[in-house]
Amino acid sequence: MRLFSMLTAASLAIAWSALASSESLQVQCGESAGWSYYFAGGLVKKEMAGFQQDAITGGKTTLIWDGTNEGDVLYLDSTGKMASSSAEGGTVFVTSAGNGVNWLIMHSEGTLENYALHLPSMKVAAWRNTVGNGAVAKNSVLVADCTMQ
Numbered sequence: 001m002r003l004f005s006m007l008t009a010a011s012l013a014i015a016w017s018a019l020a021s022s023e024s025l026q027v028q029c030g031e032s033a034g035w036s037y038y039f040a041g042g043l044v045k046k047e048m049a050g051f052q053q054d055a056i057t058g059g060k061t062t063l064i065w066d067g068t069n070e071g072d073v074l075y076l077d078s079t080g081k082m083a084s085s086s087a088e089g090g091t092v093f094v095t096s097a098g099n100g101v102n103w104l105i106m107h108s109e110g111t112l113e114n115y116a117l118h119l120p121s122m123k124v125a126a127w128r129n130t131v132g133n134g135a136v137a138k139n140s141v142l143v144a145d146c147t148m149q
Contacts, residue, residue: 024066025101025148027117029124031059032144039137054140061144063103063115063124065094073103073115085113109133122146 033055040049058076065071071094073085086092090107103115110132116125124146131137 024064026065027063027122027124027146028149029059029061029063029144029146032056032061032124032126032142034125034140034142036138036140036142039131041137042133042135044136044138054142056142059144061115061124061126062149063101063117063146065096065101065103069093069095071103073105073113117146122148 033053035051036054037051038044038049040046060076060082062074062082063071064074071092072087073090073092074082075085077083085105085107088107090105090113093104095102095104099119101117101119103113103117105111105113105115107113110130112129114127116127117123118125122145124144126140126142126144128138128140128142131139
């Protein structure tokens with residue numbers, strides 16, 4: 001337990017020093033779990049609508065911040081390849097305050113995402129809104145453990 005506390009303190013010291021000096025920050029996050037609300041329509045039948053536990057097993061997300069308002073979110077796509085939110089046309093805005101950093105992403109097809117990294121716990125809560133998606137309209141909040149890169 002003591003070793004875990006020391007490693008956690010060291011990770012936080014690195015994260016805070018990167019934030020304080022406006023250097024770049026790169027955070028690797030693994031699989032996530034939480035809840036989604038599915039709207040009826042498209043591929044979602046009426047009886048399947050509503051809240052459901054949800055997860056991204058085997059998930060991999062990398063949160064990148066350049067120390068200003070810009071960054072990127074890399075993620076493992078459905079084909080198993082890494083993809084970039086900004087390279088796929090998303091507008092990525094990064095903001096930090098105190099114990100956290102937020103990556104806000106607006107995609108051209110209407111999807112909105114917020115990756116909220118809580119530095120003391122090194123957990124990210126990812127909120128995703130795809131209500132404009134005709135096939136699967138949903139809102140999700142999934143949480144994942146992260147490490148500094």
